[in-house]
Structure formats: structure tokens, C-alpha cells
Amino acid sequence: MEGIYGIWLRDITKFFRDKARLFGSFTMPILFLLIFGGGLSGTMESMMGQMTGADGDFNYVEFVFPGIVAMTLLMTSIFSSLSIIEDKDFGYMKEILVSPVSRVSIAIGKMLGAATVACIQGIILFMLIPFLGLTYDFVSLLLVLPFMFLFACALSGLGLLIASVIRSTQGFQMIVQILVMPMIFLSGALFPINNMPAWMHTIVMLNPVTYGVDVMKKIMIDVDSLSPEVVEAMGLNLEIFGRLITIPEQILFIAVFAVVLVLLATVSFRRTNA
Template sequence: MEGIIAIWQRDLMKFFRDRARLFGSFTMPILFLLIFGGGMSGTMEAMMTGSMPGEADRFNYVEFVFPGIVAMTLLMTSVFSAMSVIEDKDFGYMKEILVSPISRVSIAVGKMLGAASVATIQGVLLFILIPLLGLSYNLKALVQVIPFMFLLACALSGLGLLFASLIRSTQGFQLTVQILVMPMIFLSGALFPVSNMPAWMDVIVKINPVTYGVDIMKKVMIDTENLSATVLDAMGLNITLFGRQITIFEEMLFIIIFTIVLVLLATVSFKRANA
């Protein structure tokens, strides 16, 4: 545990000392909020509620997309934070850790927790924009969603760790991750519903952990009790698998299993890379 905590604390200290990284993390989410939330909200609301007379005024696209923007921040921060593994290899810090009595599992878990904590902090900081956007999320819901955000960030950090353990250069890591990140964002329901996708694309949607993280966050943050089933279907909040609707517990279980598998794979990769 001491090794895990030490690695965890190191990544957190690096984050808080890097002010450019702290403020730069807001750039992409704000850009997406301006484009999708401000510029395209009217068009998206008309498209999603066009066949629902009388329901359009009950649907707020900015309220729908904000949890997706937060999830996008978690994804990008979690995965790109794993690039520190490659930097640690270049500067020799990783070799020092690997020759210490700390187990490979502890190293992977410590790096995962560090990246997940940084991503969660950046996601929570986006809550500052809620009053500026005129949104009215319940304070209790915002507090309740934070553990789910951390869980999703752990899963995505595990994914980043796996790639960082396999790739030797930062340039190769950035290129590979960029190819991976954008499809995960657009095929997750973060920016628009993914309920009417082609069969082959629907498979990708269902194995994408961000899909379940976004769905949980939207169900927790959005007041779904006052929305009709038609509106919920239009928002894509009724994810089904094999003909049955998936519960929040099942979505959490999928994310937990995904996290464990990726951490184990990253651990094995660490052992092979440094055997």
C-alpha cells in the first residue's frame, strides 16, 4: 500500500504544480460546449424532438450534453495521463521503481489511481460552468455522480496504461491514443444518442466503457423522473443488451471488470517489457 500511495501522490503533485496543464484542460471541453451546447443546441433539439409534439420544450440539449462533455474530459485526461509512464522510462524513474521491492501490480494500480484522480478533479472543476450555462442540476446529484466519475476514470486509466506499457515513444503513444479516443467519444452517447446505429457499429457502442459511464452520469445528473419514456428514448438513456434494458448496477459491473482486466494486462506488459 505504501508503494501505491507514493506513486499516487507523485502524480497528483505533478498535476497541481503544472498550472498550464490545469488551465489547459478546460480548453477542449469549453470548445465542445460552445460548438455543441451553444451553436448547435437548437438544431440538435429539433432533430431529437422533431417527432414528439409538445415534448420539445421539456428537452434541454445543453443539459443532455454536459455530462457527456465531463465524460469526454475524463477519457482524454485519463488516457493521456498514462503518457507519464513513457516519460518515466525515458528519464530512468521507471527503472528505479521496477528494481524496488514494489510489485508490478502496485505500480500499475498506483499509476491508475493517480491518473484517475487527476481526471476526476478536472471533471469536477467543470461543474463551475454549470451556473454560467444556466443549468439546474441538483447538488445532491452532482455529489453522487463523483464516485461514478472516478470509477470510469479508473477504467480509462487502465486502458491508457496498457498502451503506455506497449508503446516506447511519446509520439507513437499520442498518435495511437488520438485514433482511439475520438471513436470512443462519438460512439458513447456523449454528444448525441447512439440508439439507432448500424448493427456492426452498435457492437462497438456496447463494448465501449465510456458508453456505460456516460449513461450512468446522465441518469444520475438529469432529472429523468419528470421526463416521458419517449424523451428518454430520444436521449438514448434506455440502453438495451440482448433485448433487455441494462441497469446502473450492470453498467458499474461492466466498468469494474473492464478496469480489472486492463490493469492485469498492463501488469503483464510491464513484466515482459522489463524482464
């Protein structure tokens, strides 16, 4: 436990010490909110209004905000896992690997560190809610936090696994380009996943981010107050094999995903002869 705490504490300390990274972490999500929230909302809302016929009921900013929080979680979790490559490059990984800290503790410590950093960024975004004219229920924001942490753990686990097989920072950037971007765009984070070609829909359903985004939206958006047409238009009736998926099922799926990835990352540490 002490080992997990030490590894976690180190990454958190370094996150707050790195001024450039701290500042950069504020700017990117805000930029996305401006572009997607401000720039796209008019177009999206008029398109949705035509589709559903229920004009004015569809608030795109309300729809996209949880998506952008999820996207921030994804980016930050994966990028924070990059620290493991730095640790190898700068030799610190050796100090950890020759210590009595178990390999699974190293993986868990790293995962929790990246997930914590990601959640801090998510919470920073919450502070923008009043300025965006959004009215999420305060209780729903509190409820979504534990899920955000679980989701971030799963994504950090994925980052760790990538980091453990990639040797260089450049290689990592490439993986991010070919993996992270599609994971965001094909998840329903930024636009509803309706009327897609079948092959694309299959990818969406295989993408774990889809379920994370869906749960966050269902918790944060007051779905019951919306007309059924709007809920459908938002793509919130996620089905698999023609059956509606429930929130507990999705949470279970994310949790299993997180555990499996941490175990895989542990195995890769065991192989490492740093």
C-alpha cells in the same frame, strides 16, 4: 500501500506543478462546452422536438453536459497514463522498478494518479453548471462523483495498457487518434445513439465508454421528470439482446473492466526490462 501512495502523490504533485498543463486542462472542456452546448443546442433541440413531438422538453445542454464530463475523463485519463512513457524515457521508471514496490502496486498507483487528475478536471467542469443555466440536483452531483472515479480508473487502466506496449510518445498520439476519438463519438456522449446502422450500433454496444456515459446521464439527469418519448430520444433506454441494462450491471461491468486492465498492465510491467 506506501508505494501506491508515493506513485500517486508524485503524479498529483507534478500535475499541479505543470502550469501549462493545468491551464490547458481548463480550456479544452470549456471549448467543447461552448461548441456543443452553445453552437449545437438549437439545432439538436429543434430536431429532437420534431422527432418526439413533445416540443421544448428536450434540453440538449443538459443532455450533453454529462457526456462532455465523460469525454474529459476519457481524454485526461488516457493522456495522464502517457506519463509512464515519459518515466521510461527519463529513466525514472528504473528507480521505481528496482524498488521493492510490487508491480501491481505500480500499476494501481499510476492508475489512481491518472484517475484523480481526470476527476479534478471533471469537478472543475461542475463549477460551470450555474453559468450554463443548468439545474442538476446537488445530491446527484455528489452521487456521480464516486462513479466518475471508478470510470476514470477503468479508462486510466486502458491508458496504462496502451502506454505499456507503445514505446514512443508519437505512437501514443496515433493510438489516441484512432481509438479515443471513435470511443467518444460512438458512445452516446455527444448525441443520442438512436437509429444507427447495425454495425455501428454493435461498436457502440462494445464500447465501455457507452456504459460510463449512460450511468452518468442517468444519475445526473432527472430521468423520471422527463416524458417517456424524450427519454427514448435521448437514447437512455440502453438494451442488450433486447433487455434493458440496469445501472448496477453497468457499474459492475466498468469495475470488472478496470480490474482486468490493471492486471494486464501489471503483467506488462513484469515483462519490462527497463
